[in-house]
Amino acid sequence: MTELLNALLLQSGYNAALVAVSAAMLGIAAGSSGTFLFLRKRALLSDAVAHATLPGVGVAFIVMVMLGGEGRDLIGLLAGSAISAFAGLLAVEWITKHTRLAEDAAIGAVLSVFFGFGIVLLTIIQTMSSGKQAGLESFLLGSTAGMLFQDALVIAIGGTLAVVATYTFRRPMTLVAFDADFAAASGRNVERIDLAIMGLVMAVTVIGLKLVGLILIVAMLIIPSVAARFWTNHTNNLIWIAGAFGGVSAYVGTAISAAAPSIPTGPVIVLICFAIFAFSMMFAPNRGVVAALAARRIFQIRVHRRQGLLAIARDEAIHDGLTLKVLTRAGFIRPDGVPTAEGRTQAAKALRDEKRWEVARAMNRDVAVIGRYDGLTPIETVLTNDEIAEIDRRINARAPLGGAG
Amino acid sequence: MQMTSETLRVAARSDAPPSAASDTESPLHIHGLTVSYGDSPAIFSVDANIEPASMTAIIGPNGAGKSTLLKAALGIVPRLSGTISIFGKPLNEARRRIAYVPQRASVDWDFPARVIDVVMMGLYRELGLLHFVTKKHHDKAHACLDRVGMSDFAERQIGQLSGGQQQRVFLARALAQNSDLYLLDEPLAGVDAATERTIIDVLKSLKAESRTIVCVHHDLATITDYFDHVLLINKTRIAQGPVETAFTAENLISTYGGRLATAHIDQLSLPAA
Structure with a gap:
């Protein structure tokens, strides 16, 4: 040694x-x-x-x-x-x-x-x-x-x-x-x-x-x-x-x-190379295996948060345990299940995003963009400002039929 | 050998196209170009003469050799015969005056690069081997991204972009090359409507700066809106000229044969005068 x-x-x-x-x-x-x-x-x-x-x-x-x-x-x-x-x-x-x-x-x-x-x-x-x-x-x-x-x-x-x-x-x-x-x-x-x-x-x-x-x-x-x-x-x-x-x-x-x-010497060097590779594969941020597992858990929480917000916006009852937990912890609902003011604001925002996506998917033939729709990603992170402006124009054009958005 | 203040001032304007407007030579002159993969020619004895400050669409059916024509004109694929001249000079003496936008699908988008890195590749000719990237280069690259509406995406990994956004990045890289002749291979294939509009606006503004645009294009319905010249090919050249005289039903039928319904052609093209 x-x-x-x-x-x-x-x-x-x-x-x-x-x-x-x-x-x-x-x-x-x-x-x-x-x-x-x-x-x-x-x-x-x-x-x-x-x-x-x-x-x-x-x-x-x-x-x-x-x-x-x-x-x-x-x-x-x-x-x-x-x-x-x-x-x-x-x-x-x-x-x-x-x-x-x-x-x-x-x-x-x-x-x-x-x-x-x-x-x-x-x-x-x-x-x-x-x-x-x-x-x-x-x-x-x-x-x-x-x-x-x-x-x-x-x-x-x-x-x-x-x-x-x-x-x-x-x-x-x-x-x-x-x-x-x-x-x-x-x-x-x-x-x-x-x-x-x-x-x-x-x-x-x-x-x-x-x-x-x-x-x-x-x-x-x-x-x-x-x-x-x-x-x-x-x-x-x-x-x-x-x-x-x-x-x-x-x-x-x-x-x-x-x-x-x-x-x-060669085999020893290669084994150390492999150790570095294995560590990187497991623990690298973003692309590593552990990071991927953590990202999956975070993703799951985002899914429940979004579903919960949309349920609030549509005045639907929420029964799922994890959803209730996530919403309570974020301060969007009170422990008794009644939405807070912040919760209502966020819910409206989620609904607007959903509408924009709906229009985007209807008008957009670009598979790569449609593929990015996961019900979670805010549309601003995927489309450019001029693209969103175009979508809003279309939503507003429809608005008189569907009432205020 | 006296340098007048006038020439000095012109020389100092490095951002202007190297020698715009005053050119009377054709930006791209192709004579007798034949290219073959294996035994059968992909294109055979094609002649073409692109007008200065024009916007030309190369059209023809699938497999007609449109992309091959561009690649051969750039020396990417070897030619069996024919000559290429760029602004009256042989290709290798005029490289700096050409910018090329390849098909989006030709690269691996999982490559470890950010948007800004790809645009910076358009400045490599200027940077050479060892020059450091300075703020000036960064500003230039950002200006090019801004021009295609992508400045918010500069730090994004290129694999996270949509097809239309990837195409815009490729266009920004070509803009960074600050050239007189832009050759684009299907820049509008599979892009969203907003991207299509942005790209056409940029190309039209390039034309307004007396630069020359040549695009391989597949959508016959937009030819008259976007372009002023067309080059119709199907292995050989079928027709070339201003949209008004060359984009006719007769020429389209010769190019596409039975692949386009006649009624469709009547709708698209201009009446044969």
């Missing part, structure tokens, strides 16, 4: 501290750049890209050994993985564009073929006599054990650059994610911006290979933004909340893995 605390507080030595900080940077990069993947609805594509890195790792290792070098040089391995990830991405795009196959089929095919090829290469490497192949399989699930100072530096710098790139291109990427046609009409090159989004994701994947591993990096790209979506309705906030979630999970996950080196 003290070991974990030490790791969290950057007290486990200089190297471990640097690894934790670089992991945090990578997490921020993954969370923020992954947001655009989520918004562009291309989450699965990143899984194909991640799995497509494996043959590159294998080929790079073999090439470096054959050239007489150190097979485990991180930069060399990452360069190899980037090239094969890009090949995987191009393969998916080519299949989608030039055949009748949909993107999901292309993703499935590319992901499994590249991954299978990578595993074959790793098996061949196991049988090679030279090159210190031990540790190459840590690219599958990630590991902090035996990470060199310069490896951590590569991750920290790469992560920082990815965050800066995400910030710089947030506007064009948001535009394309929301409305690609409008972006194209404004002269944006949509294909190039999509490529930039995928390029960022690829960069994060490659940088994160050593730490998180290629199988689970997709979780770090997607889960933070999905969790962040519970907390905000605003694109810019979404990017940075997702970045924060990614950063925290990577930092804590790395610290745990450093305290207990037998646990691979």
